[in-house]
Amino acid sequence: MGFSIEEMALPDLLAVLPDRFGDQRGFFSETYSRRAMAEAGITVDFVQDNHSLSAARHTLRGLHFQAPPHAQCKLVRVTRGAVLDVVVDIRHGSPGFGRHVTQVLSAENWLQLLVPPGFAHGFLTLEPDTEVLYKVDEYYTPSHDAGIAWNDPDLAIDWGLGAHTPMLSEKDRVLPRLRDLPRYFTYGEASA
Numbered sequence: 001m002g003f004s005i006e007e008m009a010l011p012d013l014l015a016v017l018p019d020r021f022g023d024q025r026g027f028f029s030e031t032y033s034r035r036a037m038a039e040a041g042i043t044v045d046f047v048q049d050n051h052s053l054s055a056a057r058h059t060l061r062g063l064h065f066q067a068p069p070h071a072q073c074k075l076v077r078v079t080r081g082a083v084l085d086v087v088v089d090i091r092h093g094s095p096g097f098g099r100h101v102t103q104v105l106s107a108e109n110w111l112q113l114l115v116p117p118g119f120a121h122g123f124l125t126l127e128p129d130t131e132v133l134y135k136v137d138e139y140y141t142p143s144h145d146a147g148i149a150w151n152d153p154d155l156a157i158d159w160g161l162g163a164h165t166p167m168l169s170e171k172d173r174v175l176p177r178l179r180d181l182p183r184y185f186t187y188g189e190a191s192a
Contacts, residue, residue: 003030005040005114008103010089010096011187014042014114015103016075029110031077032135042114044073046135054081054125054132060159060166062122063088063148063175067184070141071117074134081130082106083123086157088148090178091118094187098178100157105132118185120148120178124159124166146184147175154178 003018020029030036037044052061063086066072076085085105089096104126105111115121123132150157150172159166 002036003040005042008087008113009101010087010099010119011094012116013087013089013101013119016112016114018110018112020110031112032075044075044114044137046073046075046137048136048139050134050136050140052132054130054167055128056167057125057128058161058164058166059125059130060122060150060168060172062086062172063120063150064122065090065117065120065146065184066138066141067144067146068117070138070144071185072136072138073117074115074121074136075112076105076115076121076123076132076134077110077112078105078107079131079133080107081125081127082108083125083130083132084160085113085123086121086159087113087115088120088155088157088178089118090120090148090181091185091187092183094118097187098154100155102157118187122147122150124161146181147172148178148181149175152177
């Protein structure tokens with residue numbers, strides 16, 4: 001059992017692809033192994049699993065993060081359907097500050113993203129009945145729950161919506177722009 005790990009275009013953001021073995025019955029995959037991750041130099045102590053179902057295509061969740069001292073590292077994957085996953089570097093002083101990466105995550109491509117603290121994360125469903133699972137290394141703390149506007153013009157994220165309007169939560173409709181956030185994260189400093 002194993003997986004491959006690739007660095008993405010933003011510092012410290014990683015793509016993780018677990019091995020998947022299939023036959024006429026279906027497939028088997030070890031989607032997470034603390035030992036295998038540690039052997040690859042990734043020592044994250046995950047404490048909670050989260051699972052979301054988005055019934056409609058063009059459901060947009062994000063861009064979310066949890067502020068210090070309860071910042072979260074996330075290991076994100078899709079088990080049914082597909083999403084356009086978006087990660088924004090919000091660490092002041094980072095060479096990637098204010099830049100974003102987009103990646104399709106799907107049940108078909110089996111790709112996962114390891115999103116460390118200091119990044120805002122969100123996704124747009126590309127198919128109906130899409131399920132996203134993600135591990136976090138810090139418990140949910142409502143008083144530290146934060147985010148930035150999905151349509152912040154300074155970020156210029158191409159969500160691929162065309163003429164479609166995304167389905168948003170009330171919370172996501174009123175998130176601030178990146179430039180209006182306090183300095184929650186500084187590149188190179190521990191966030192927790």
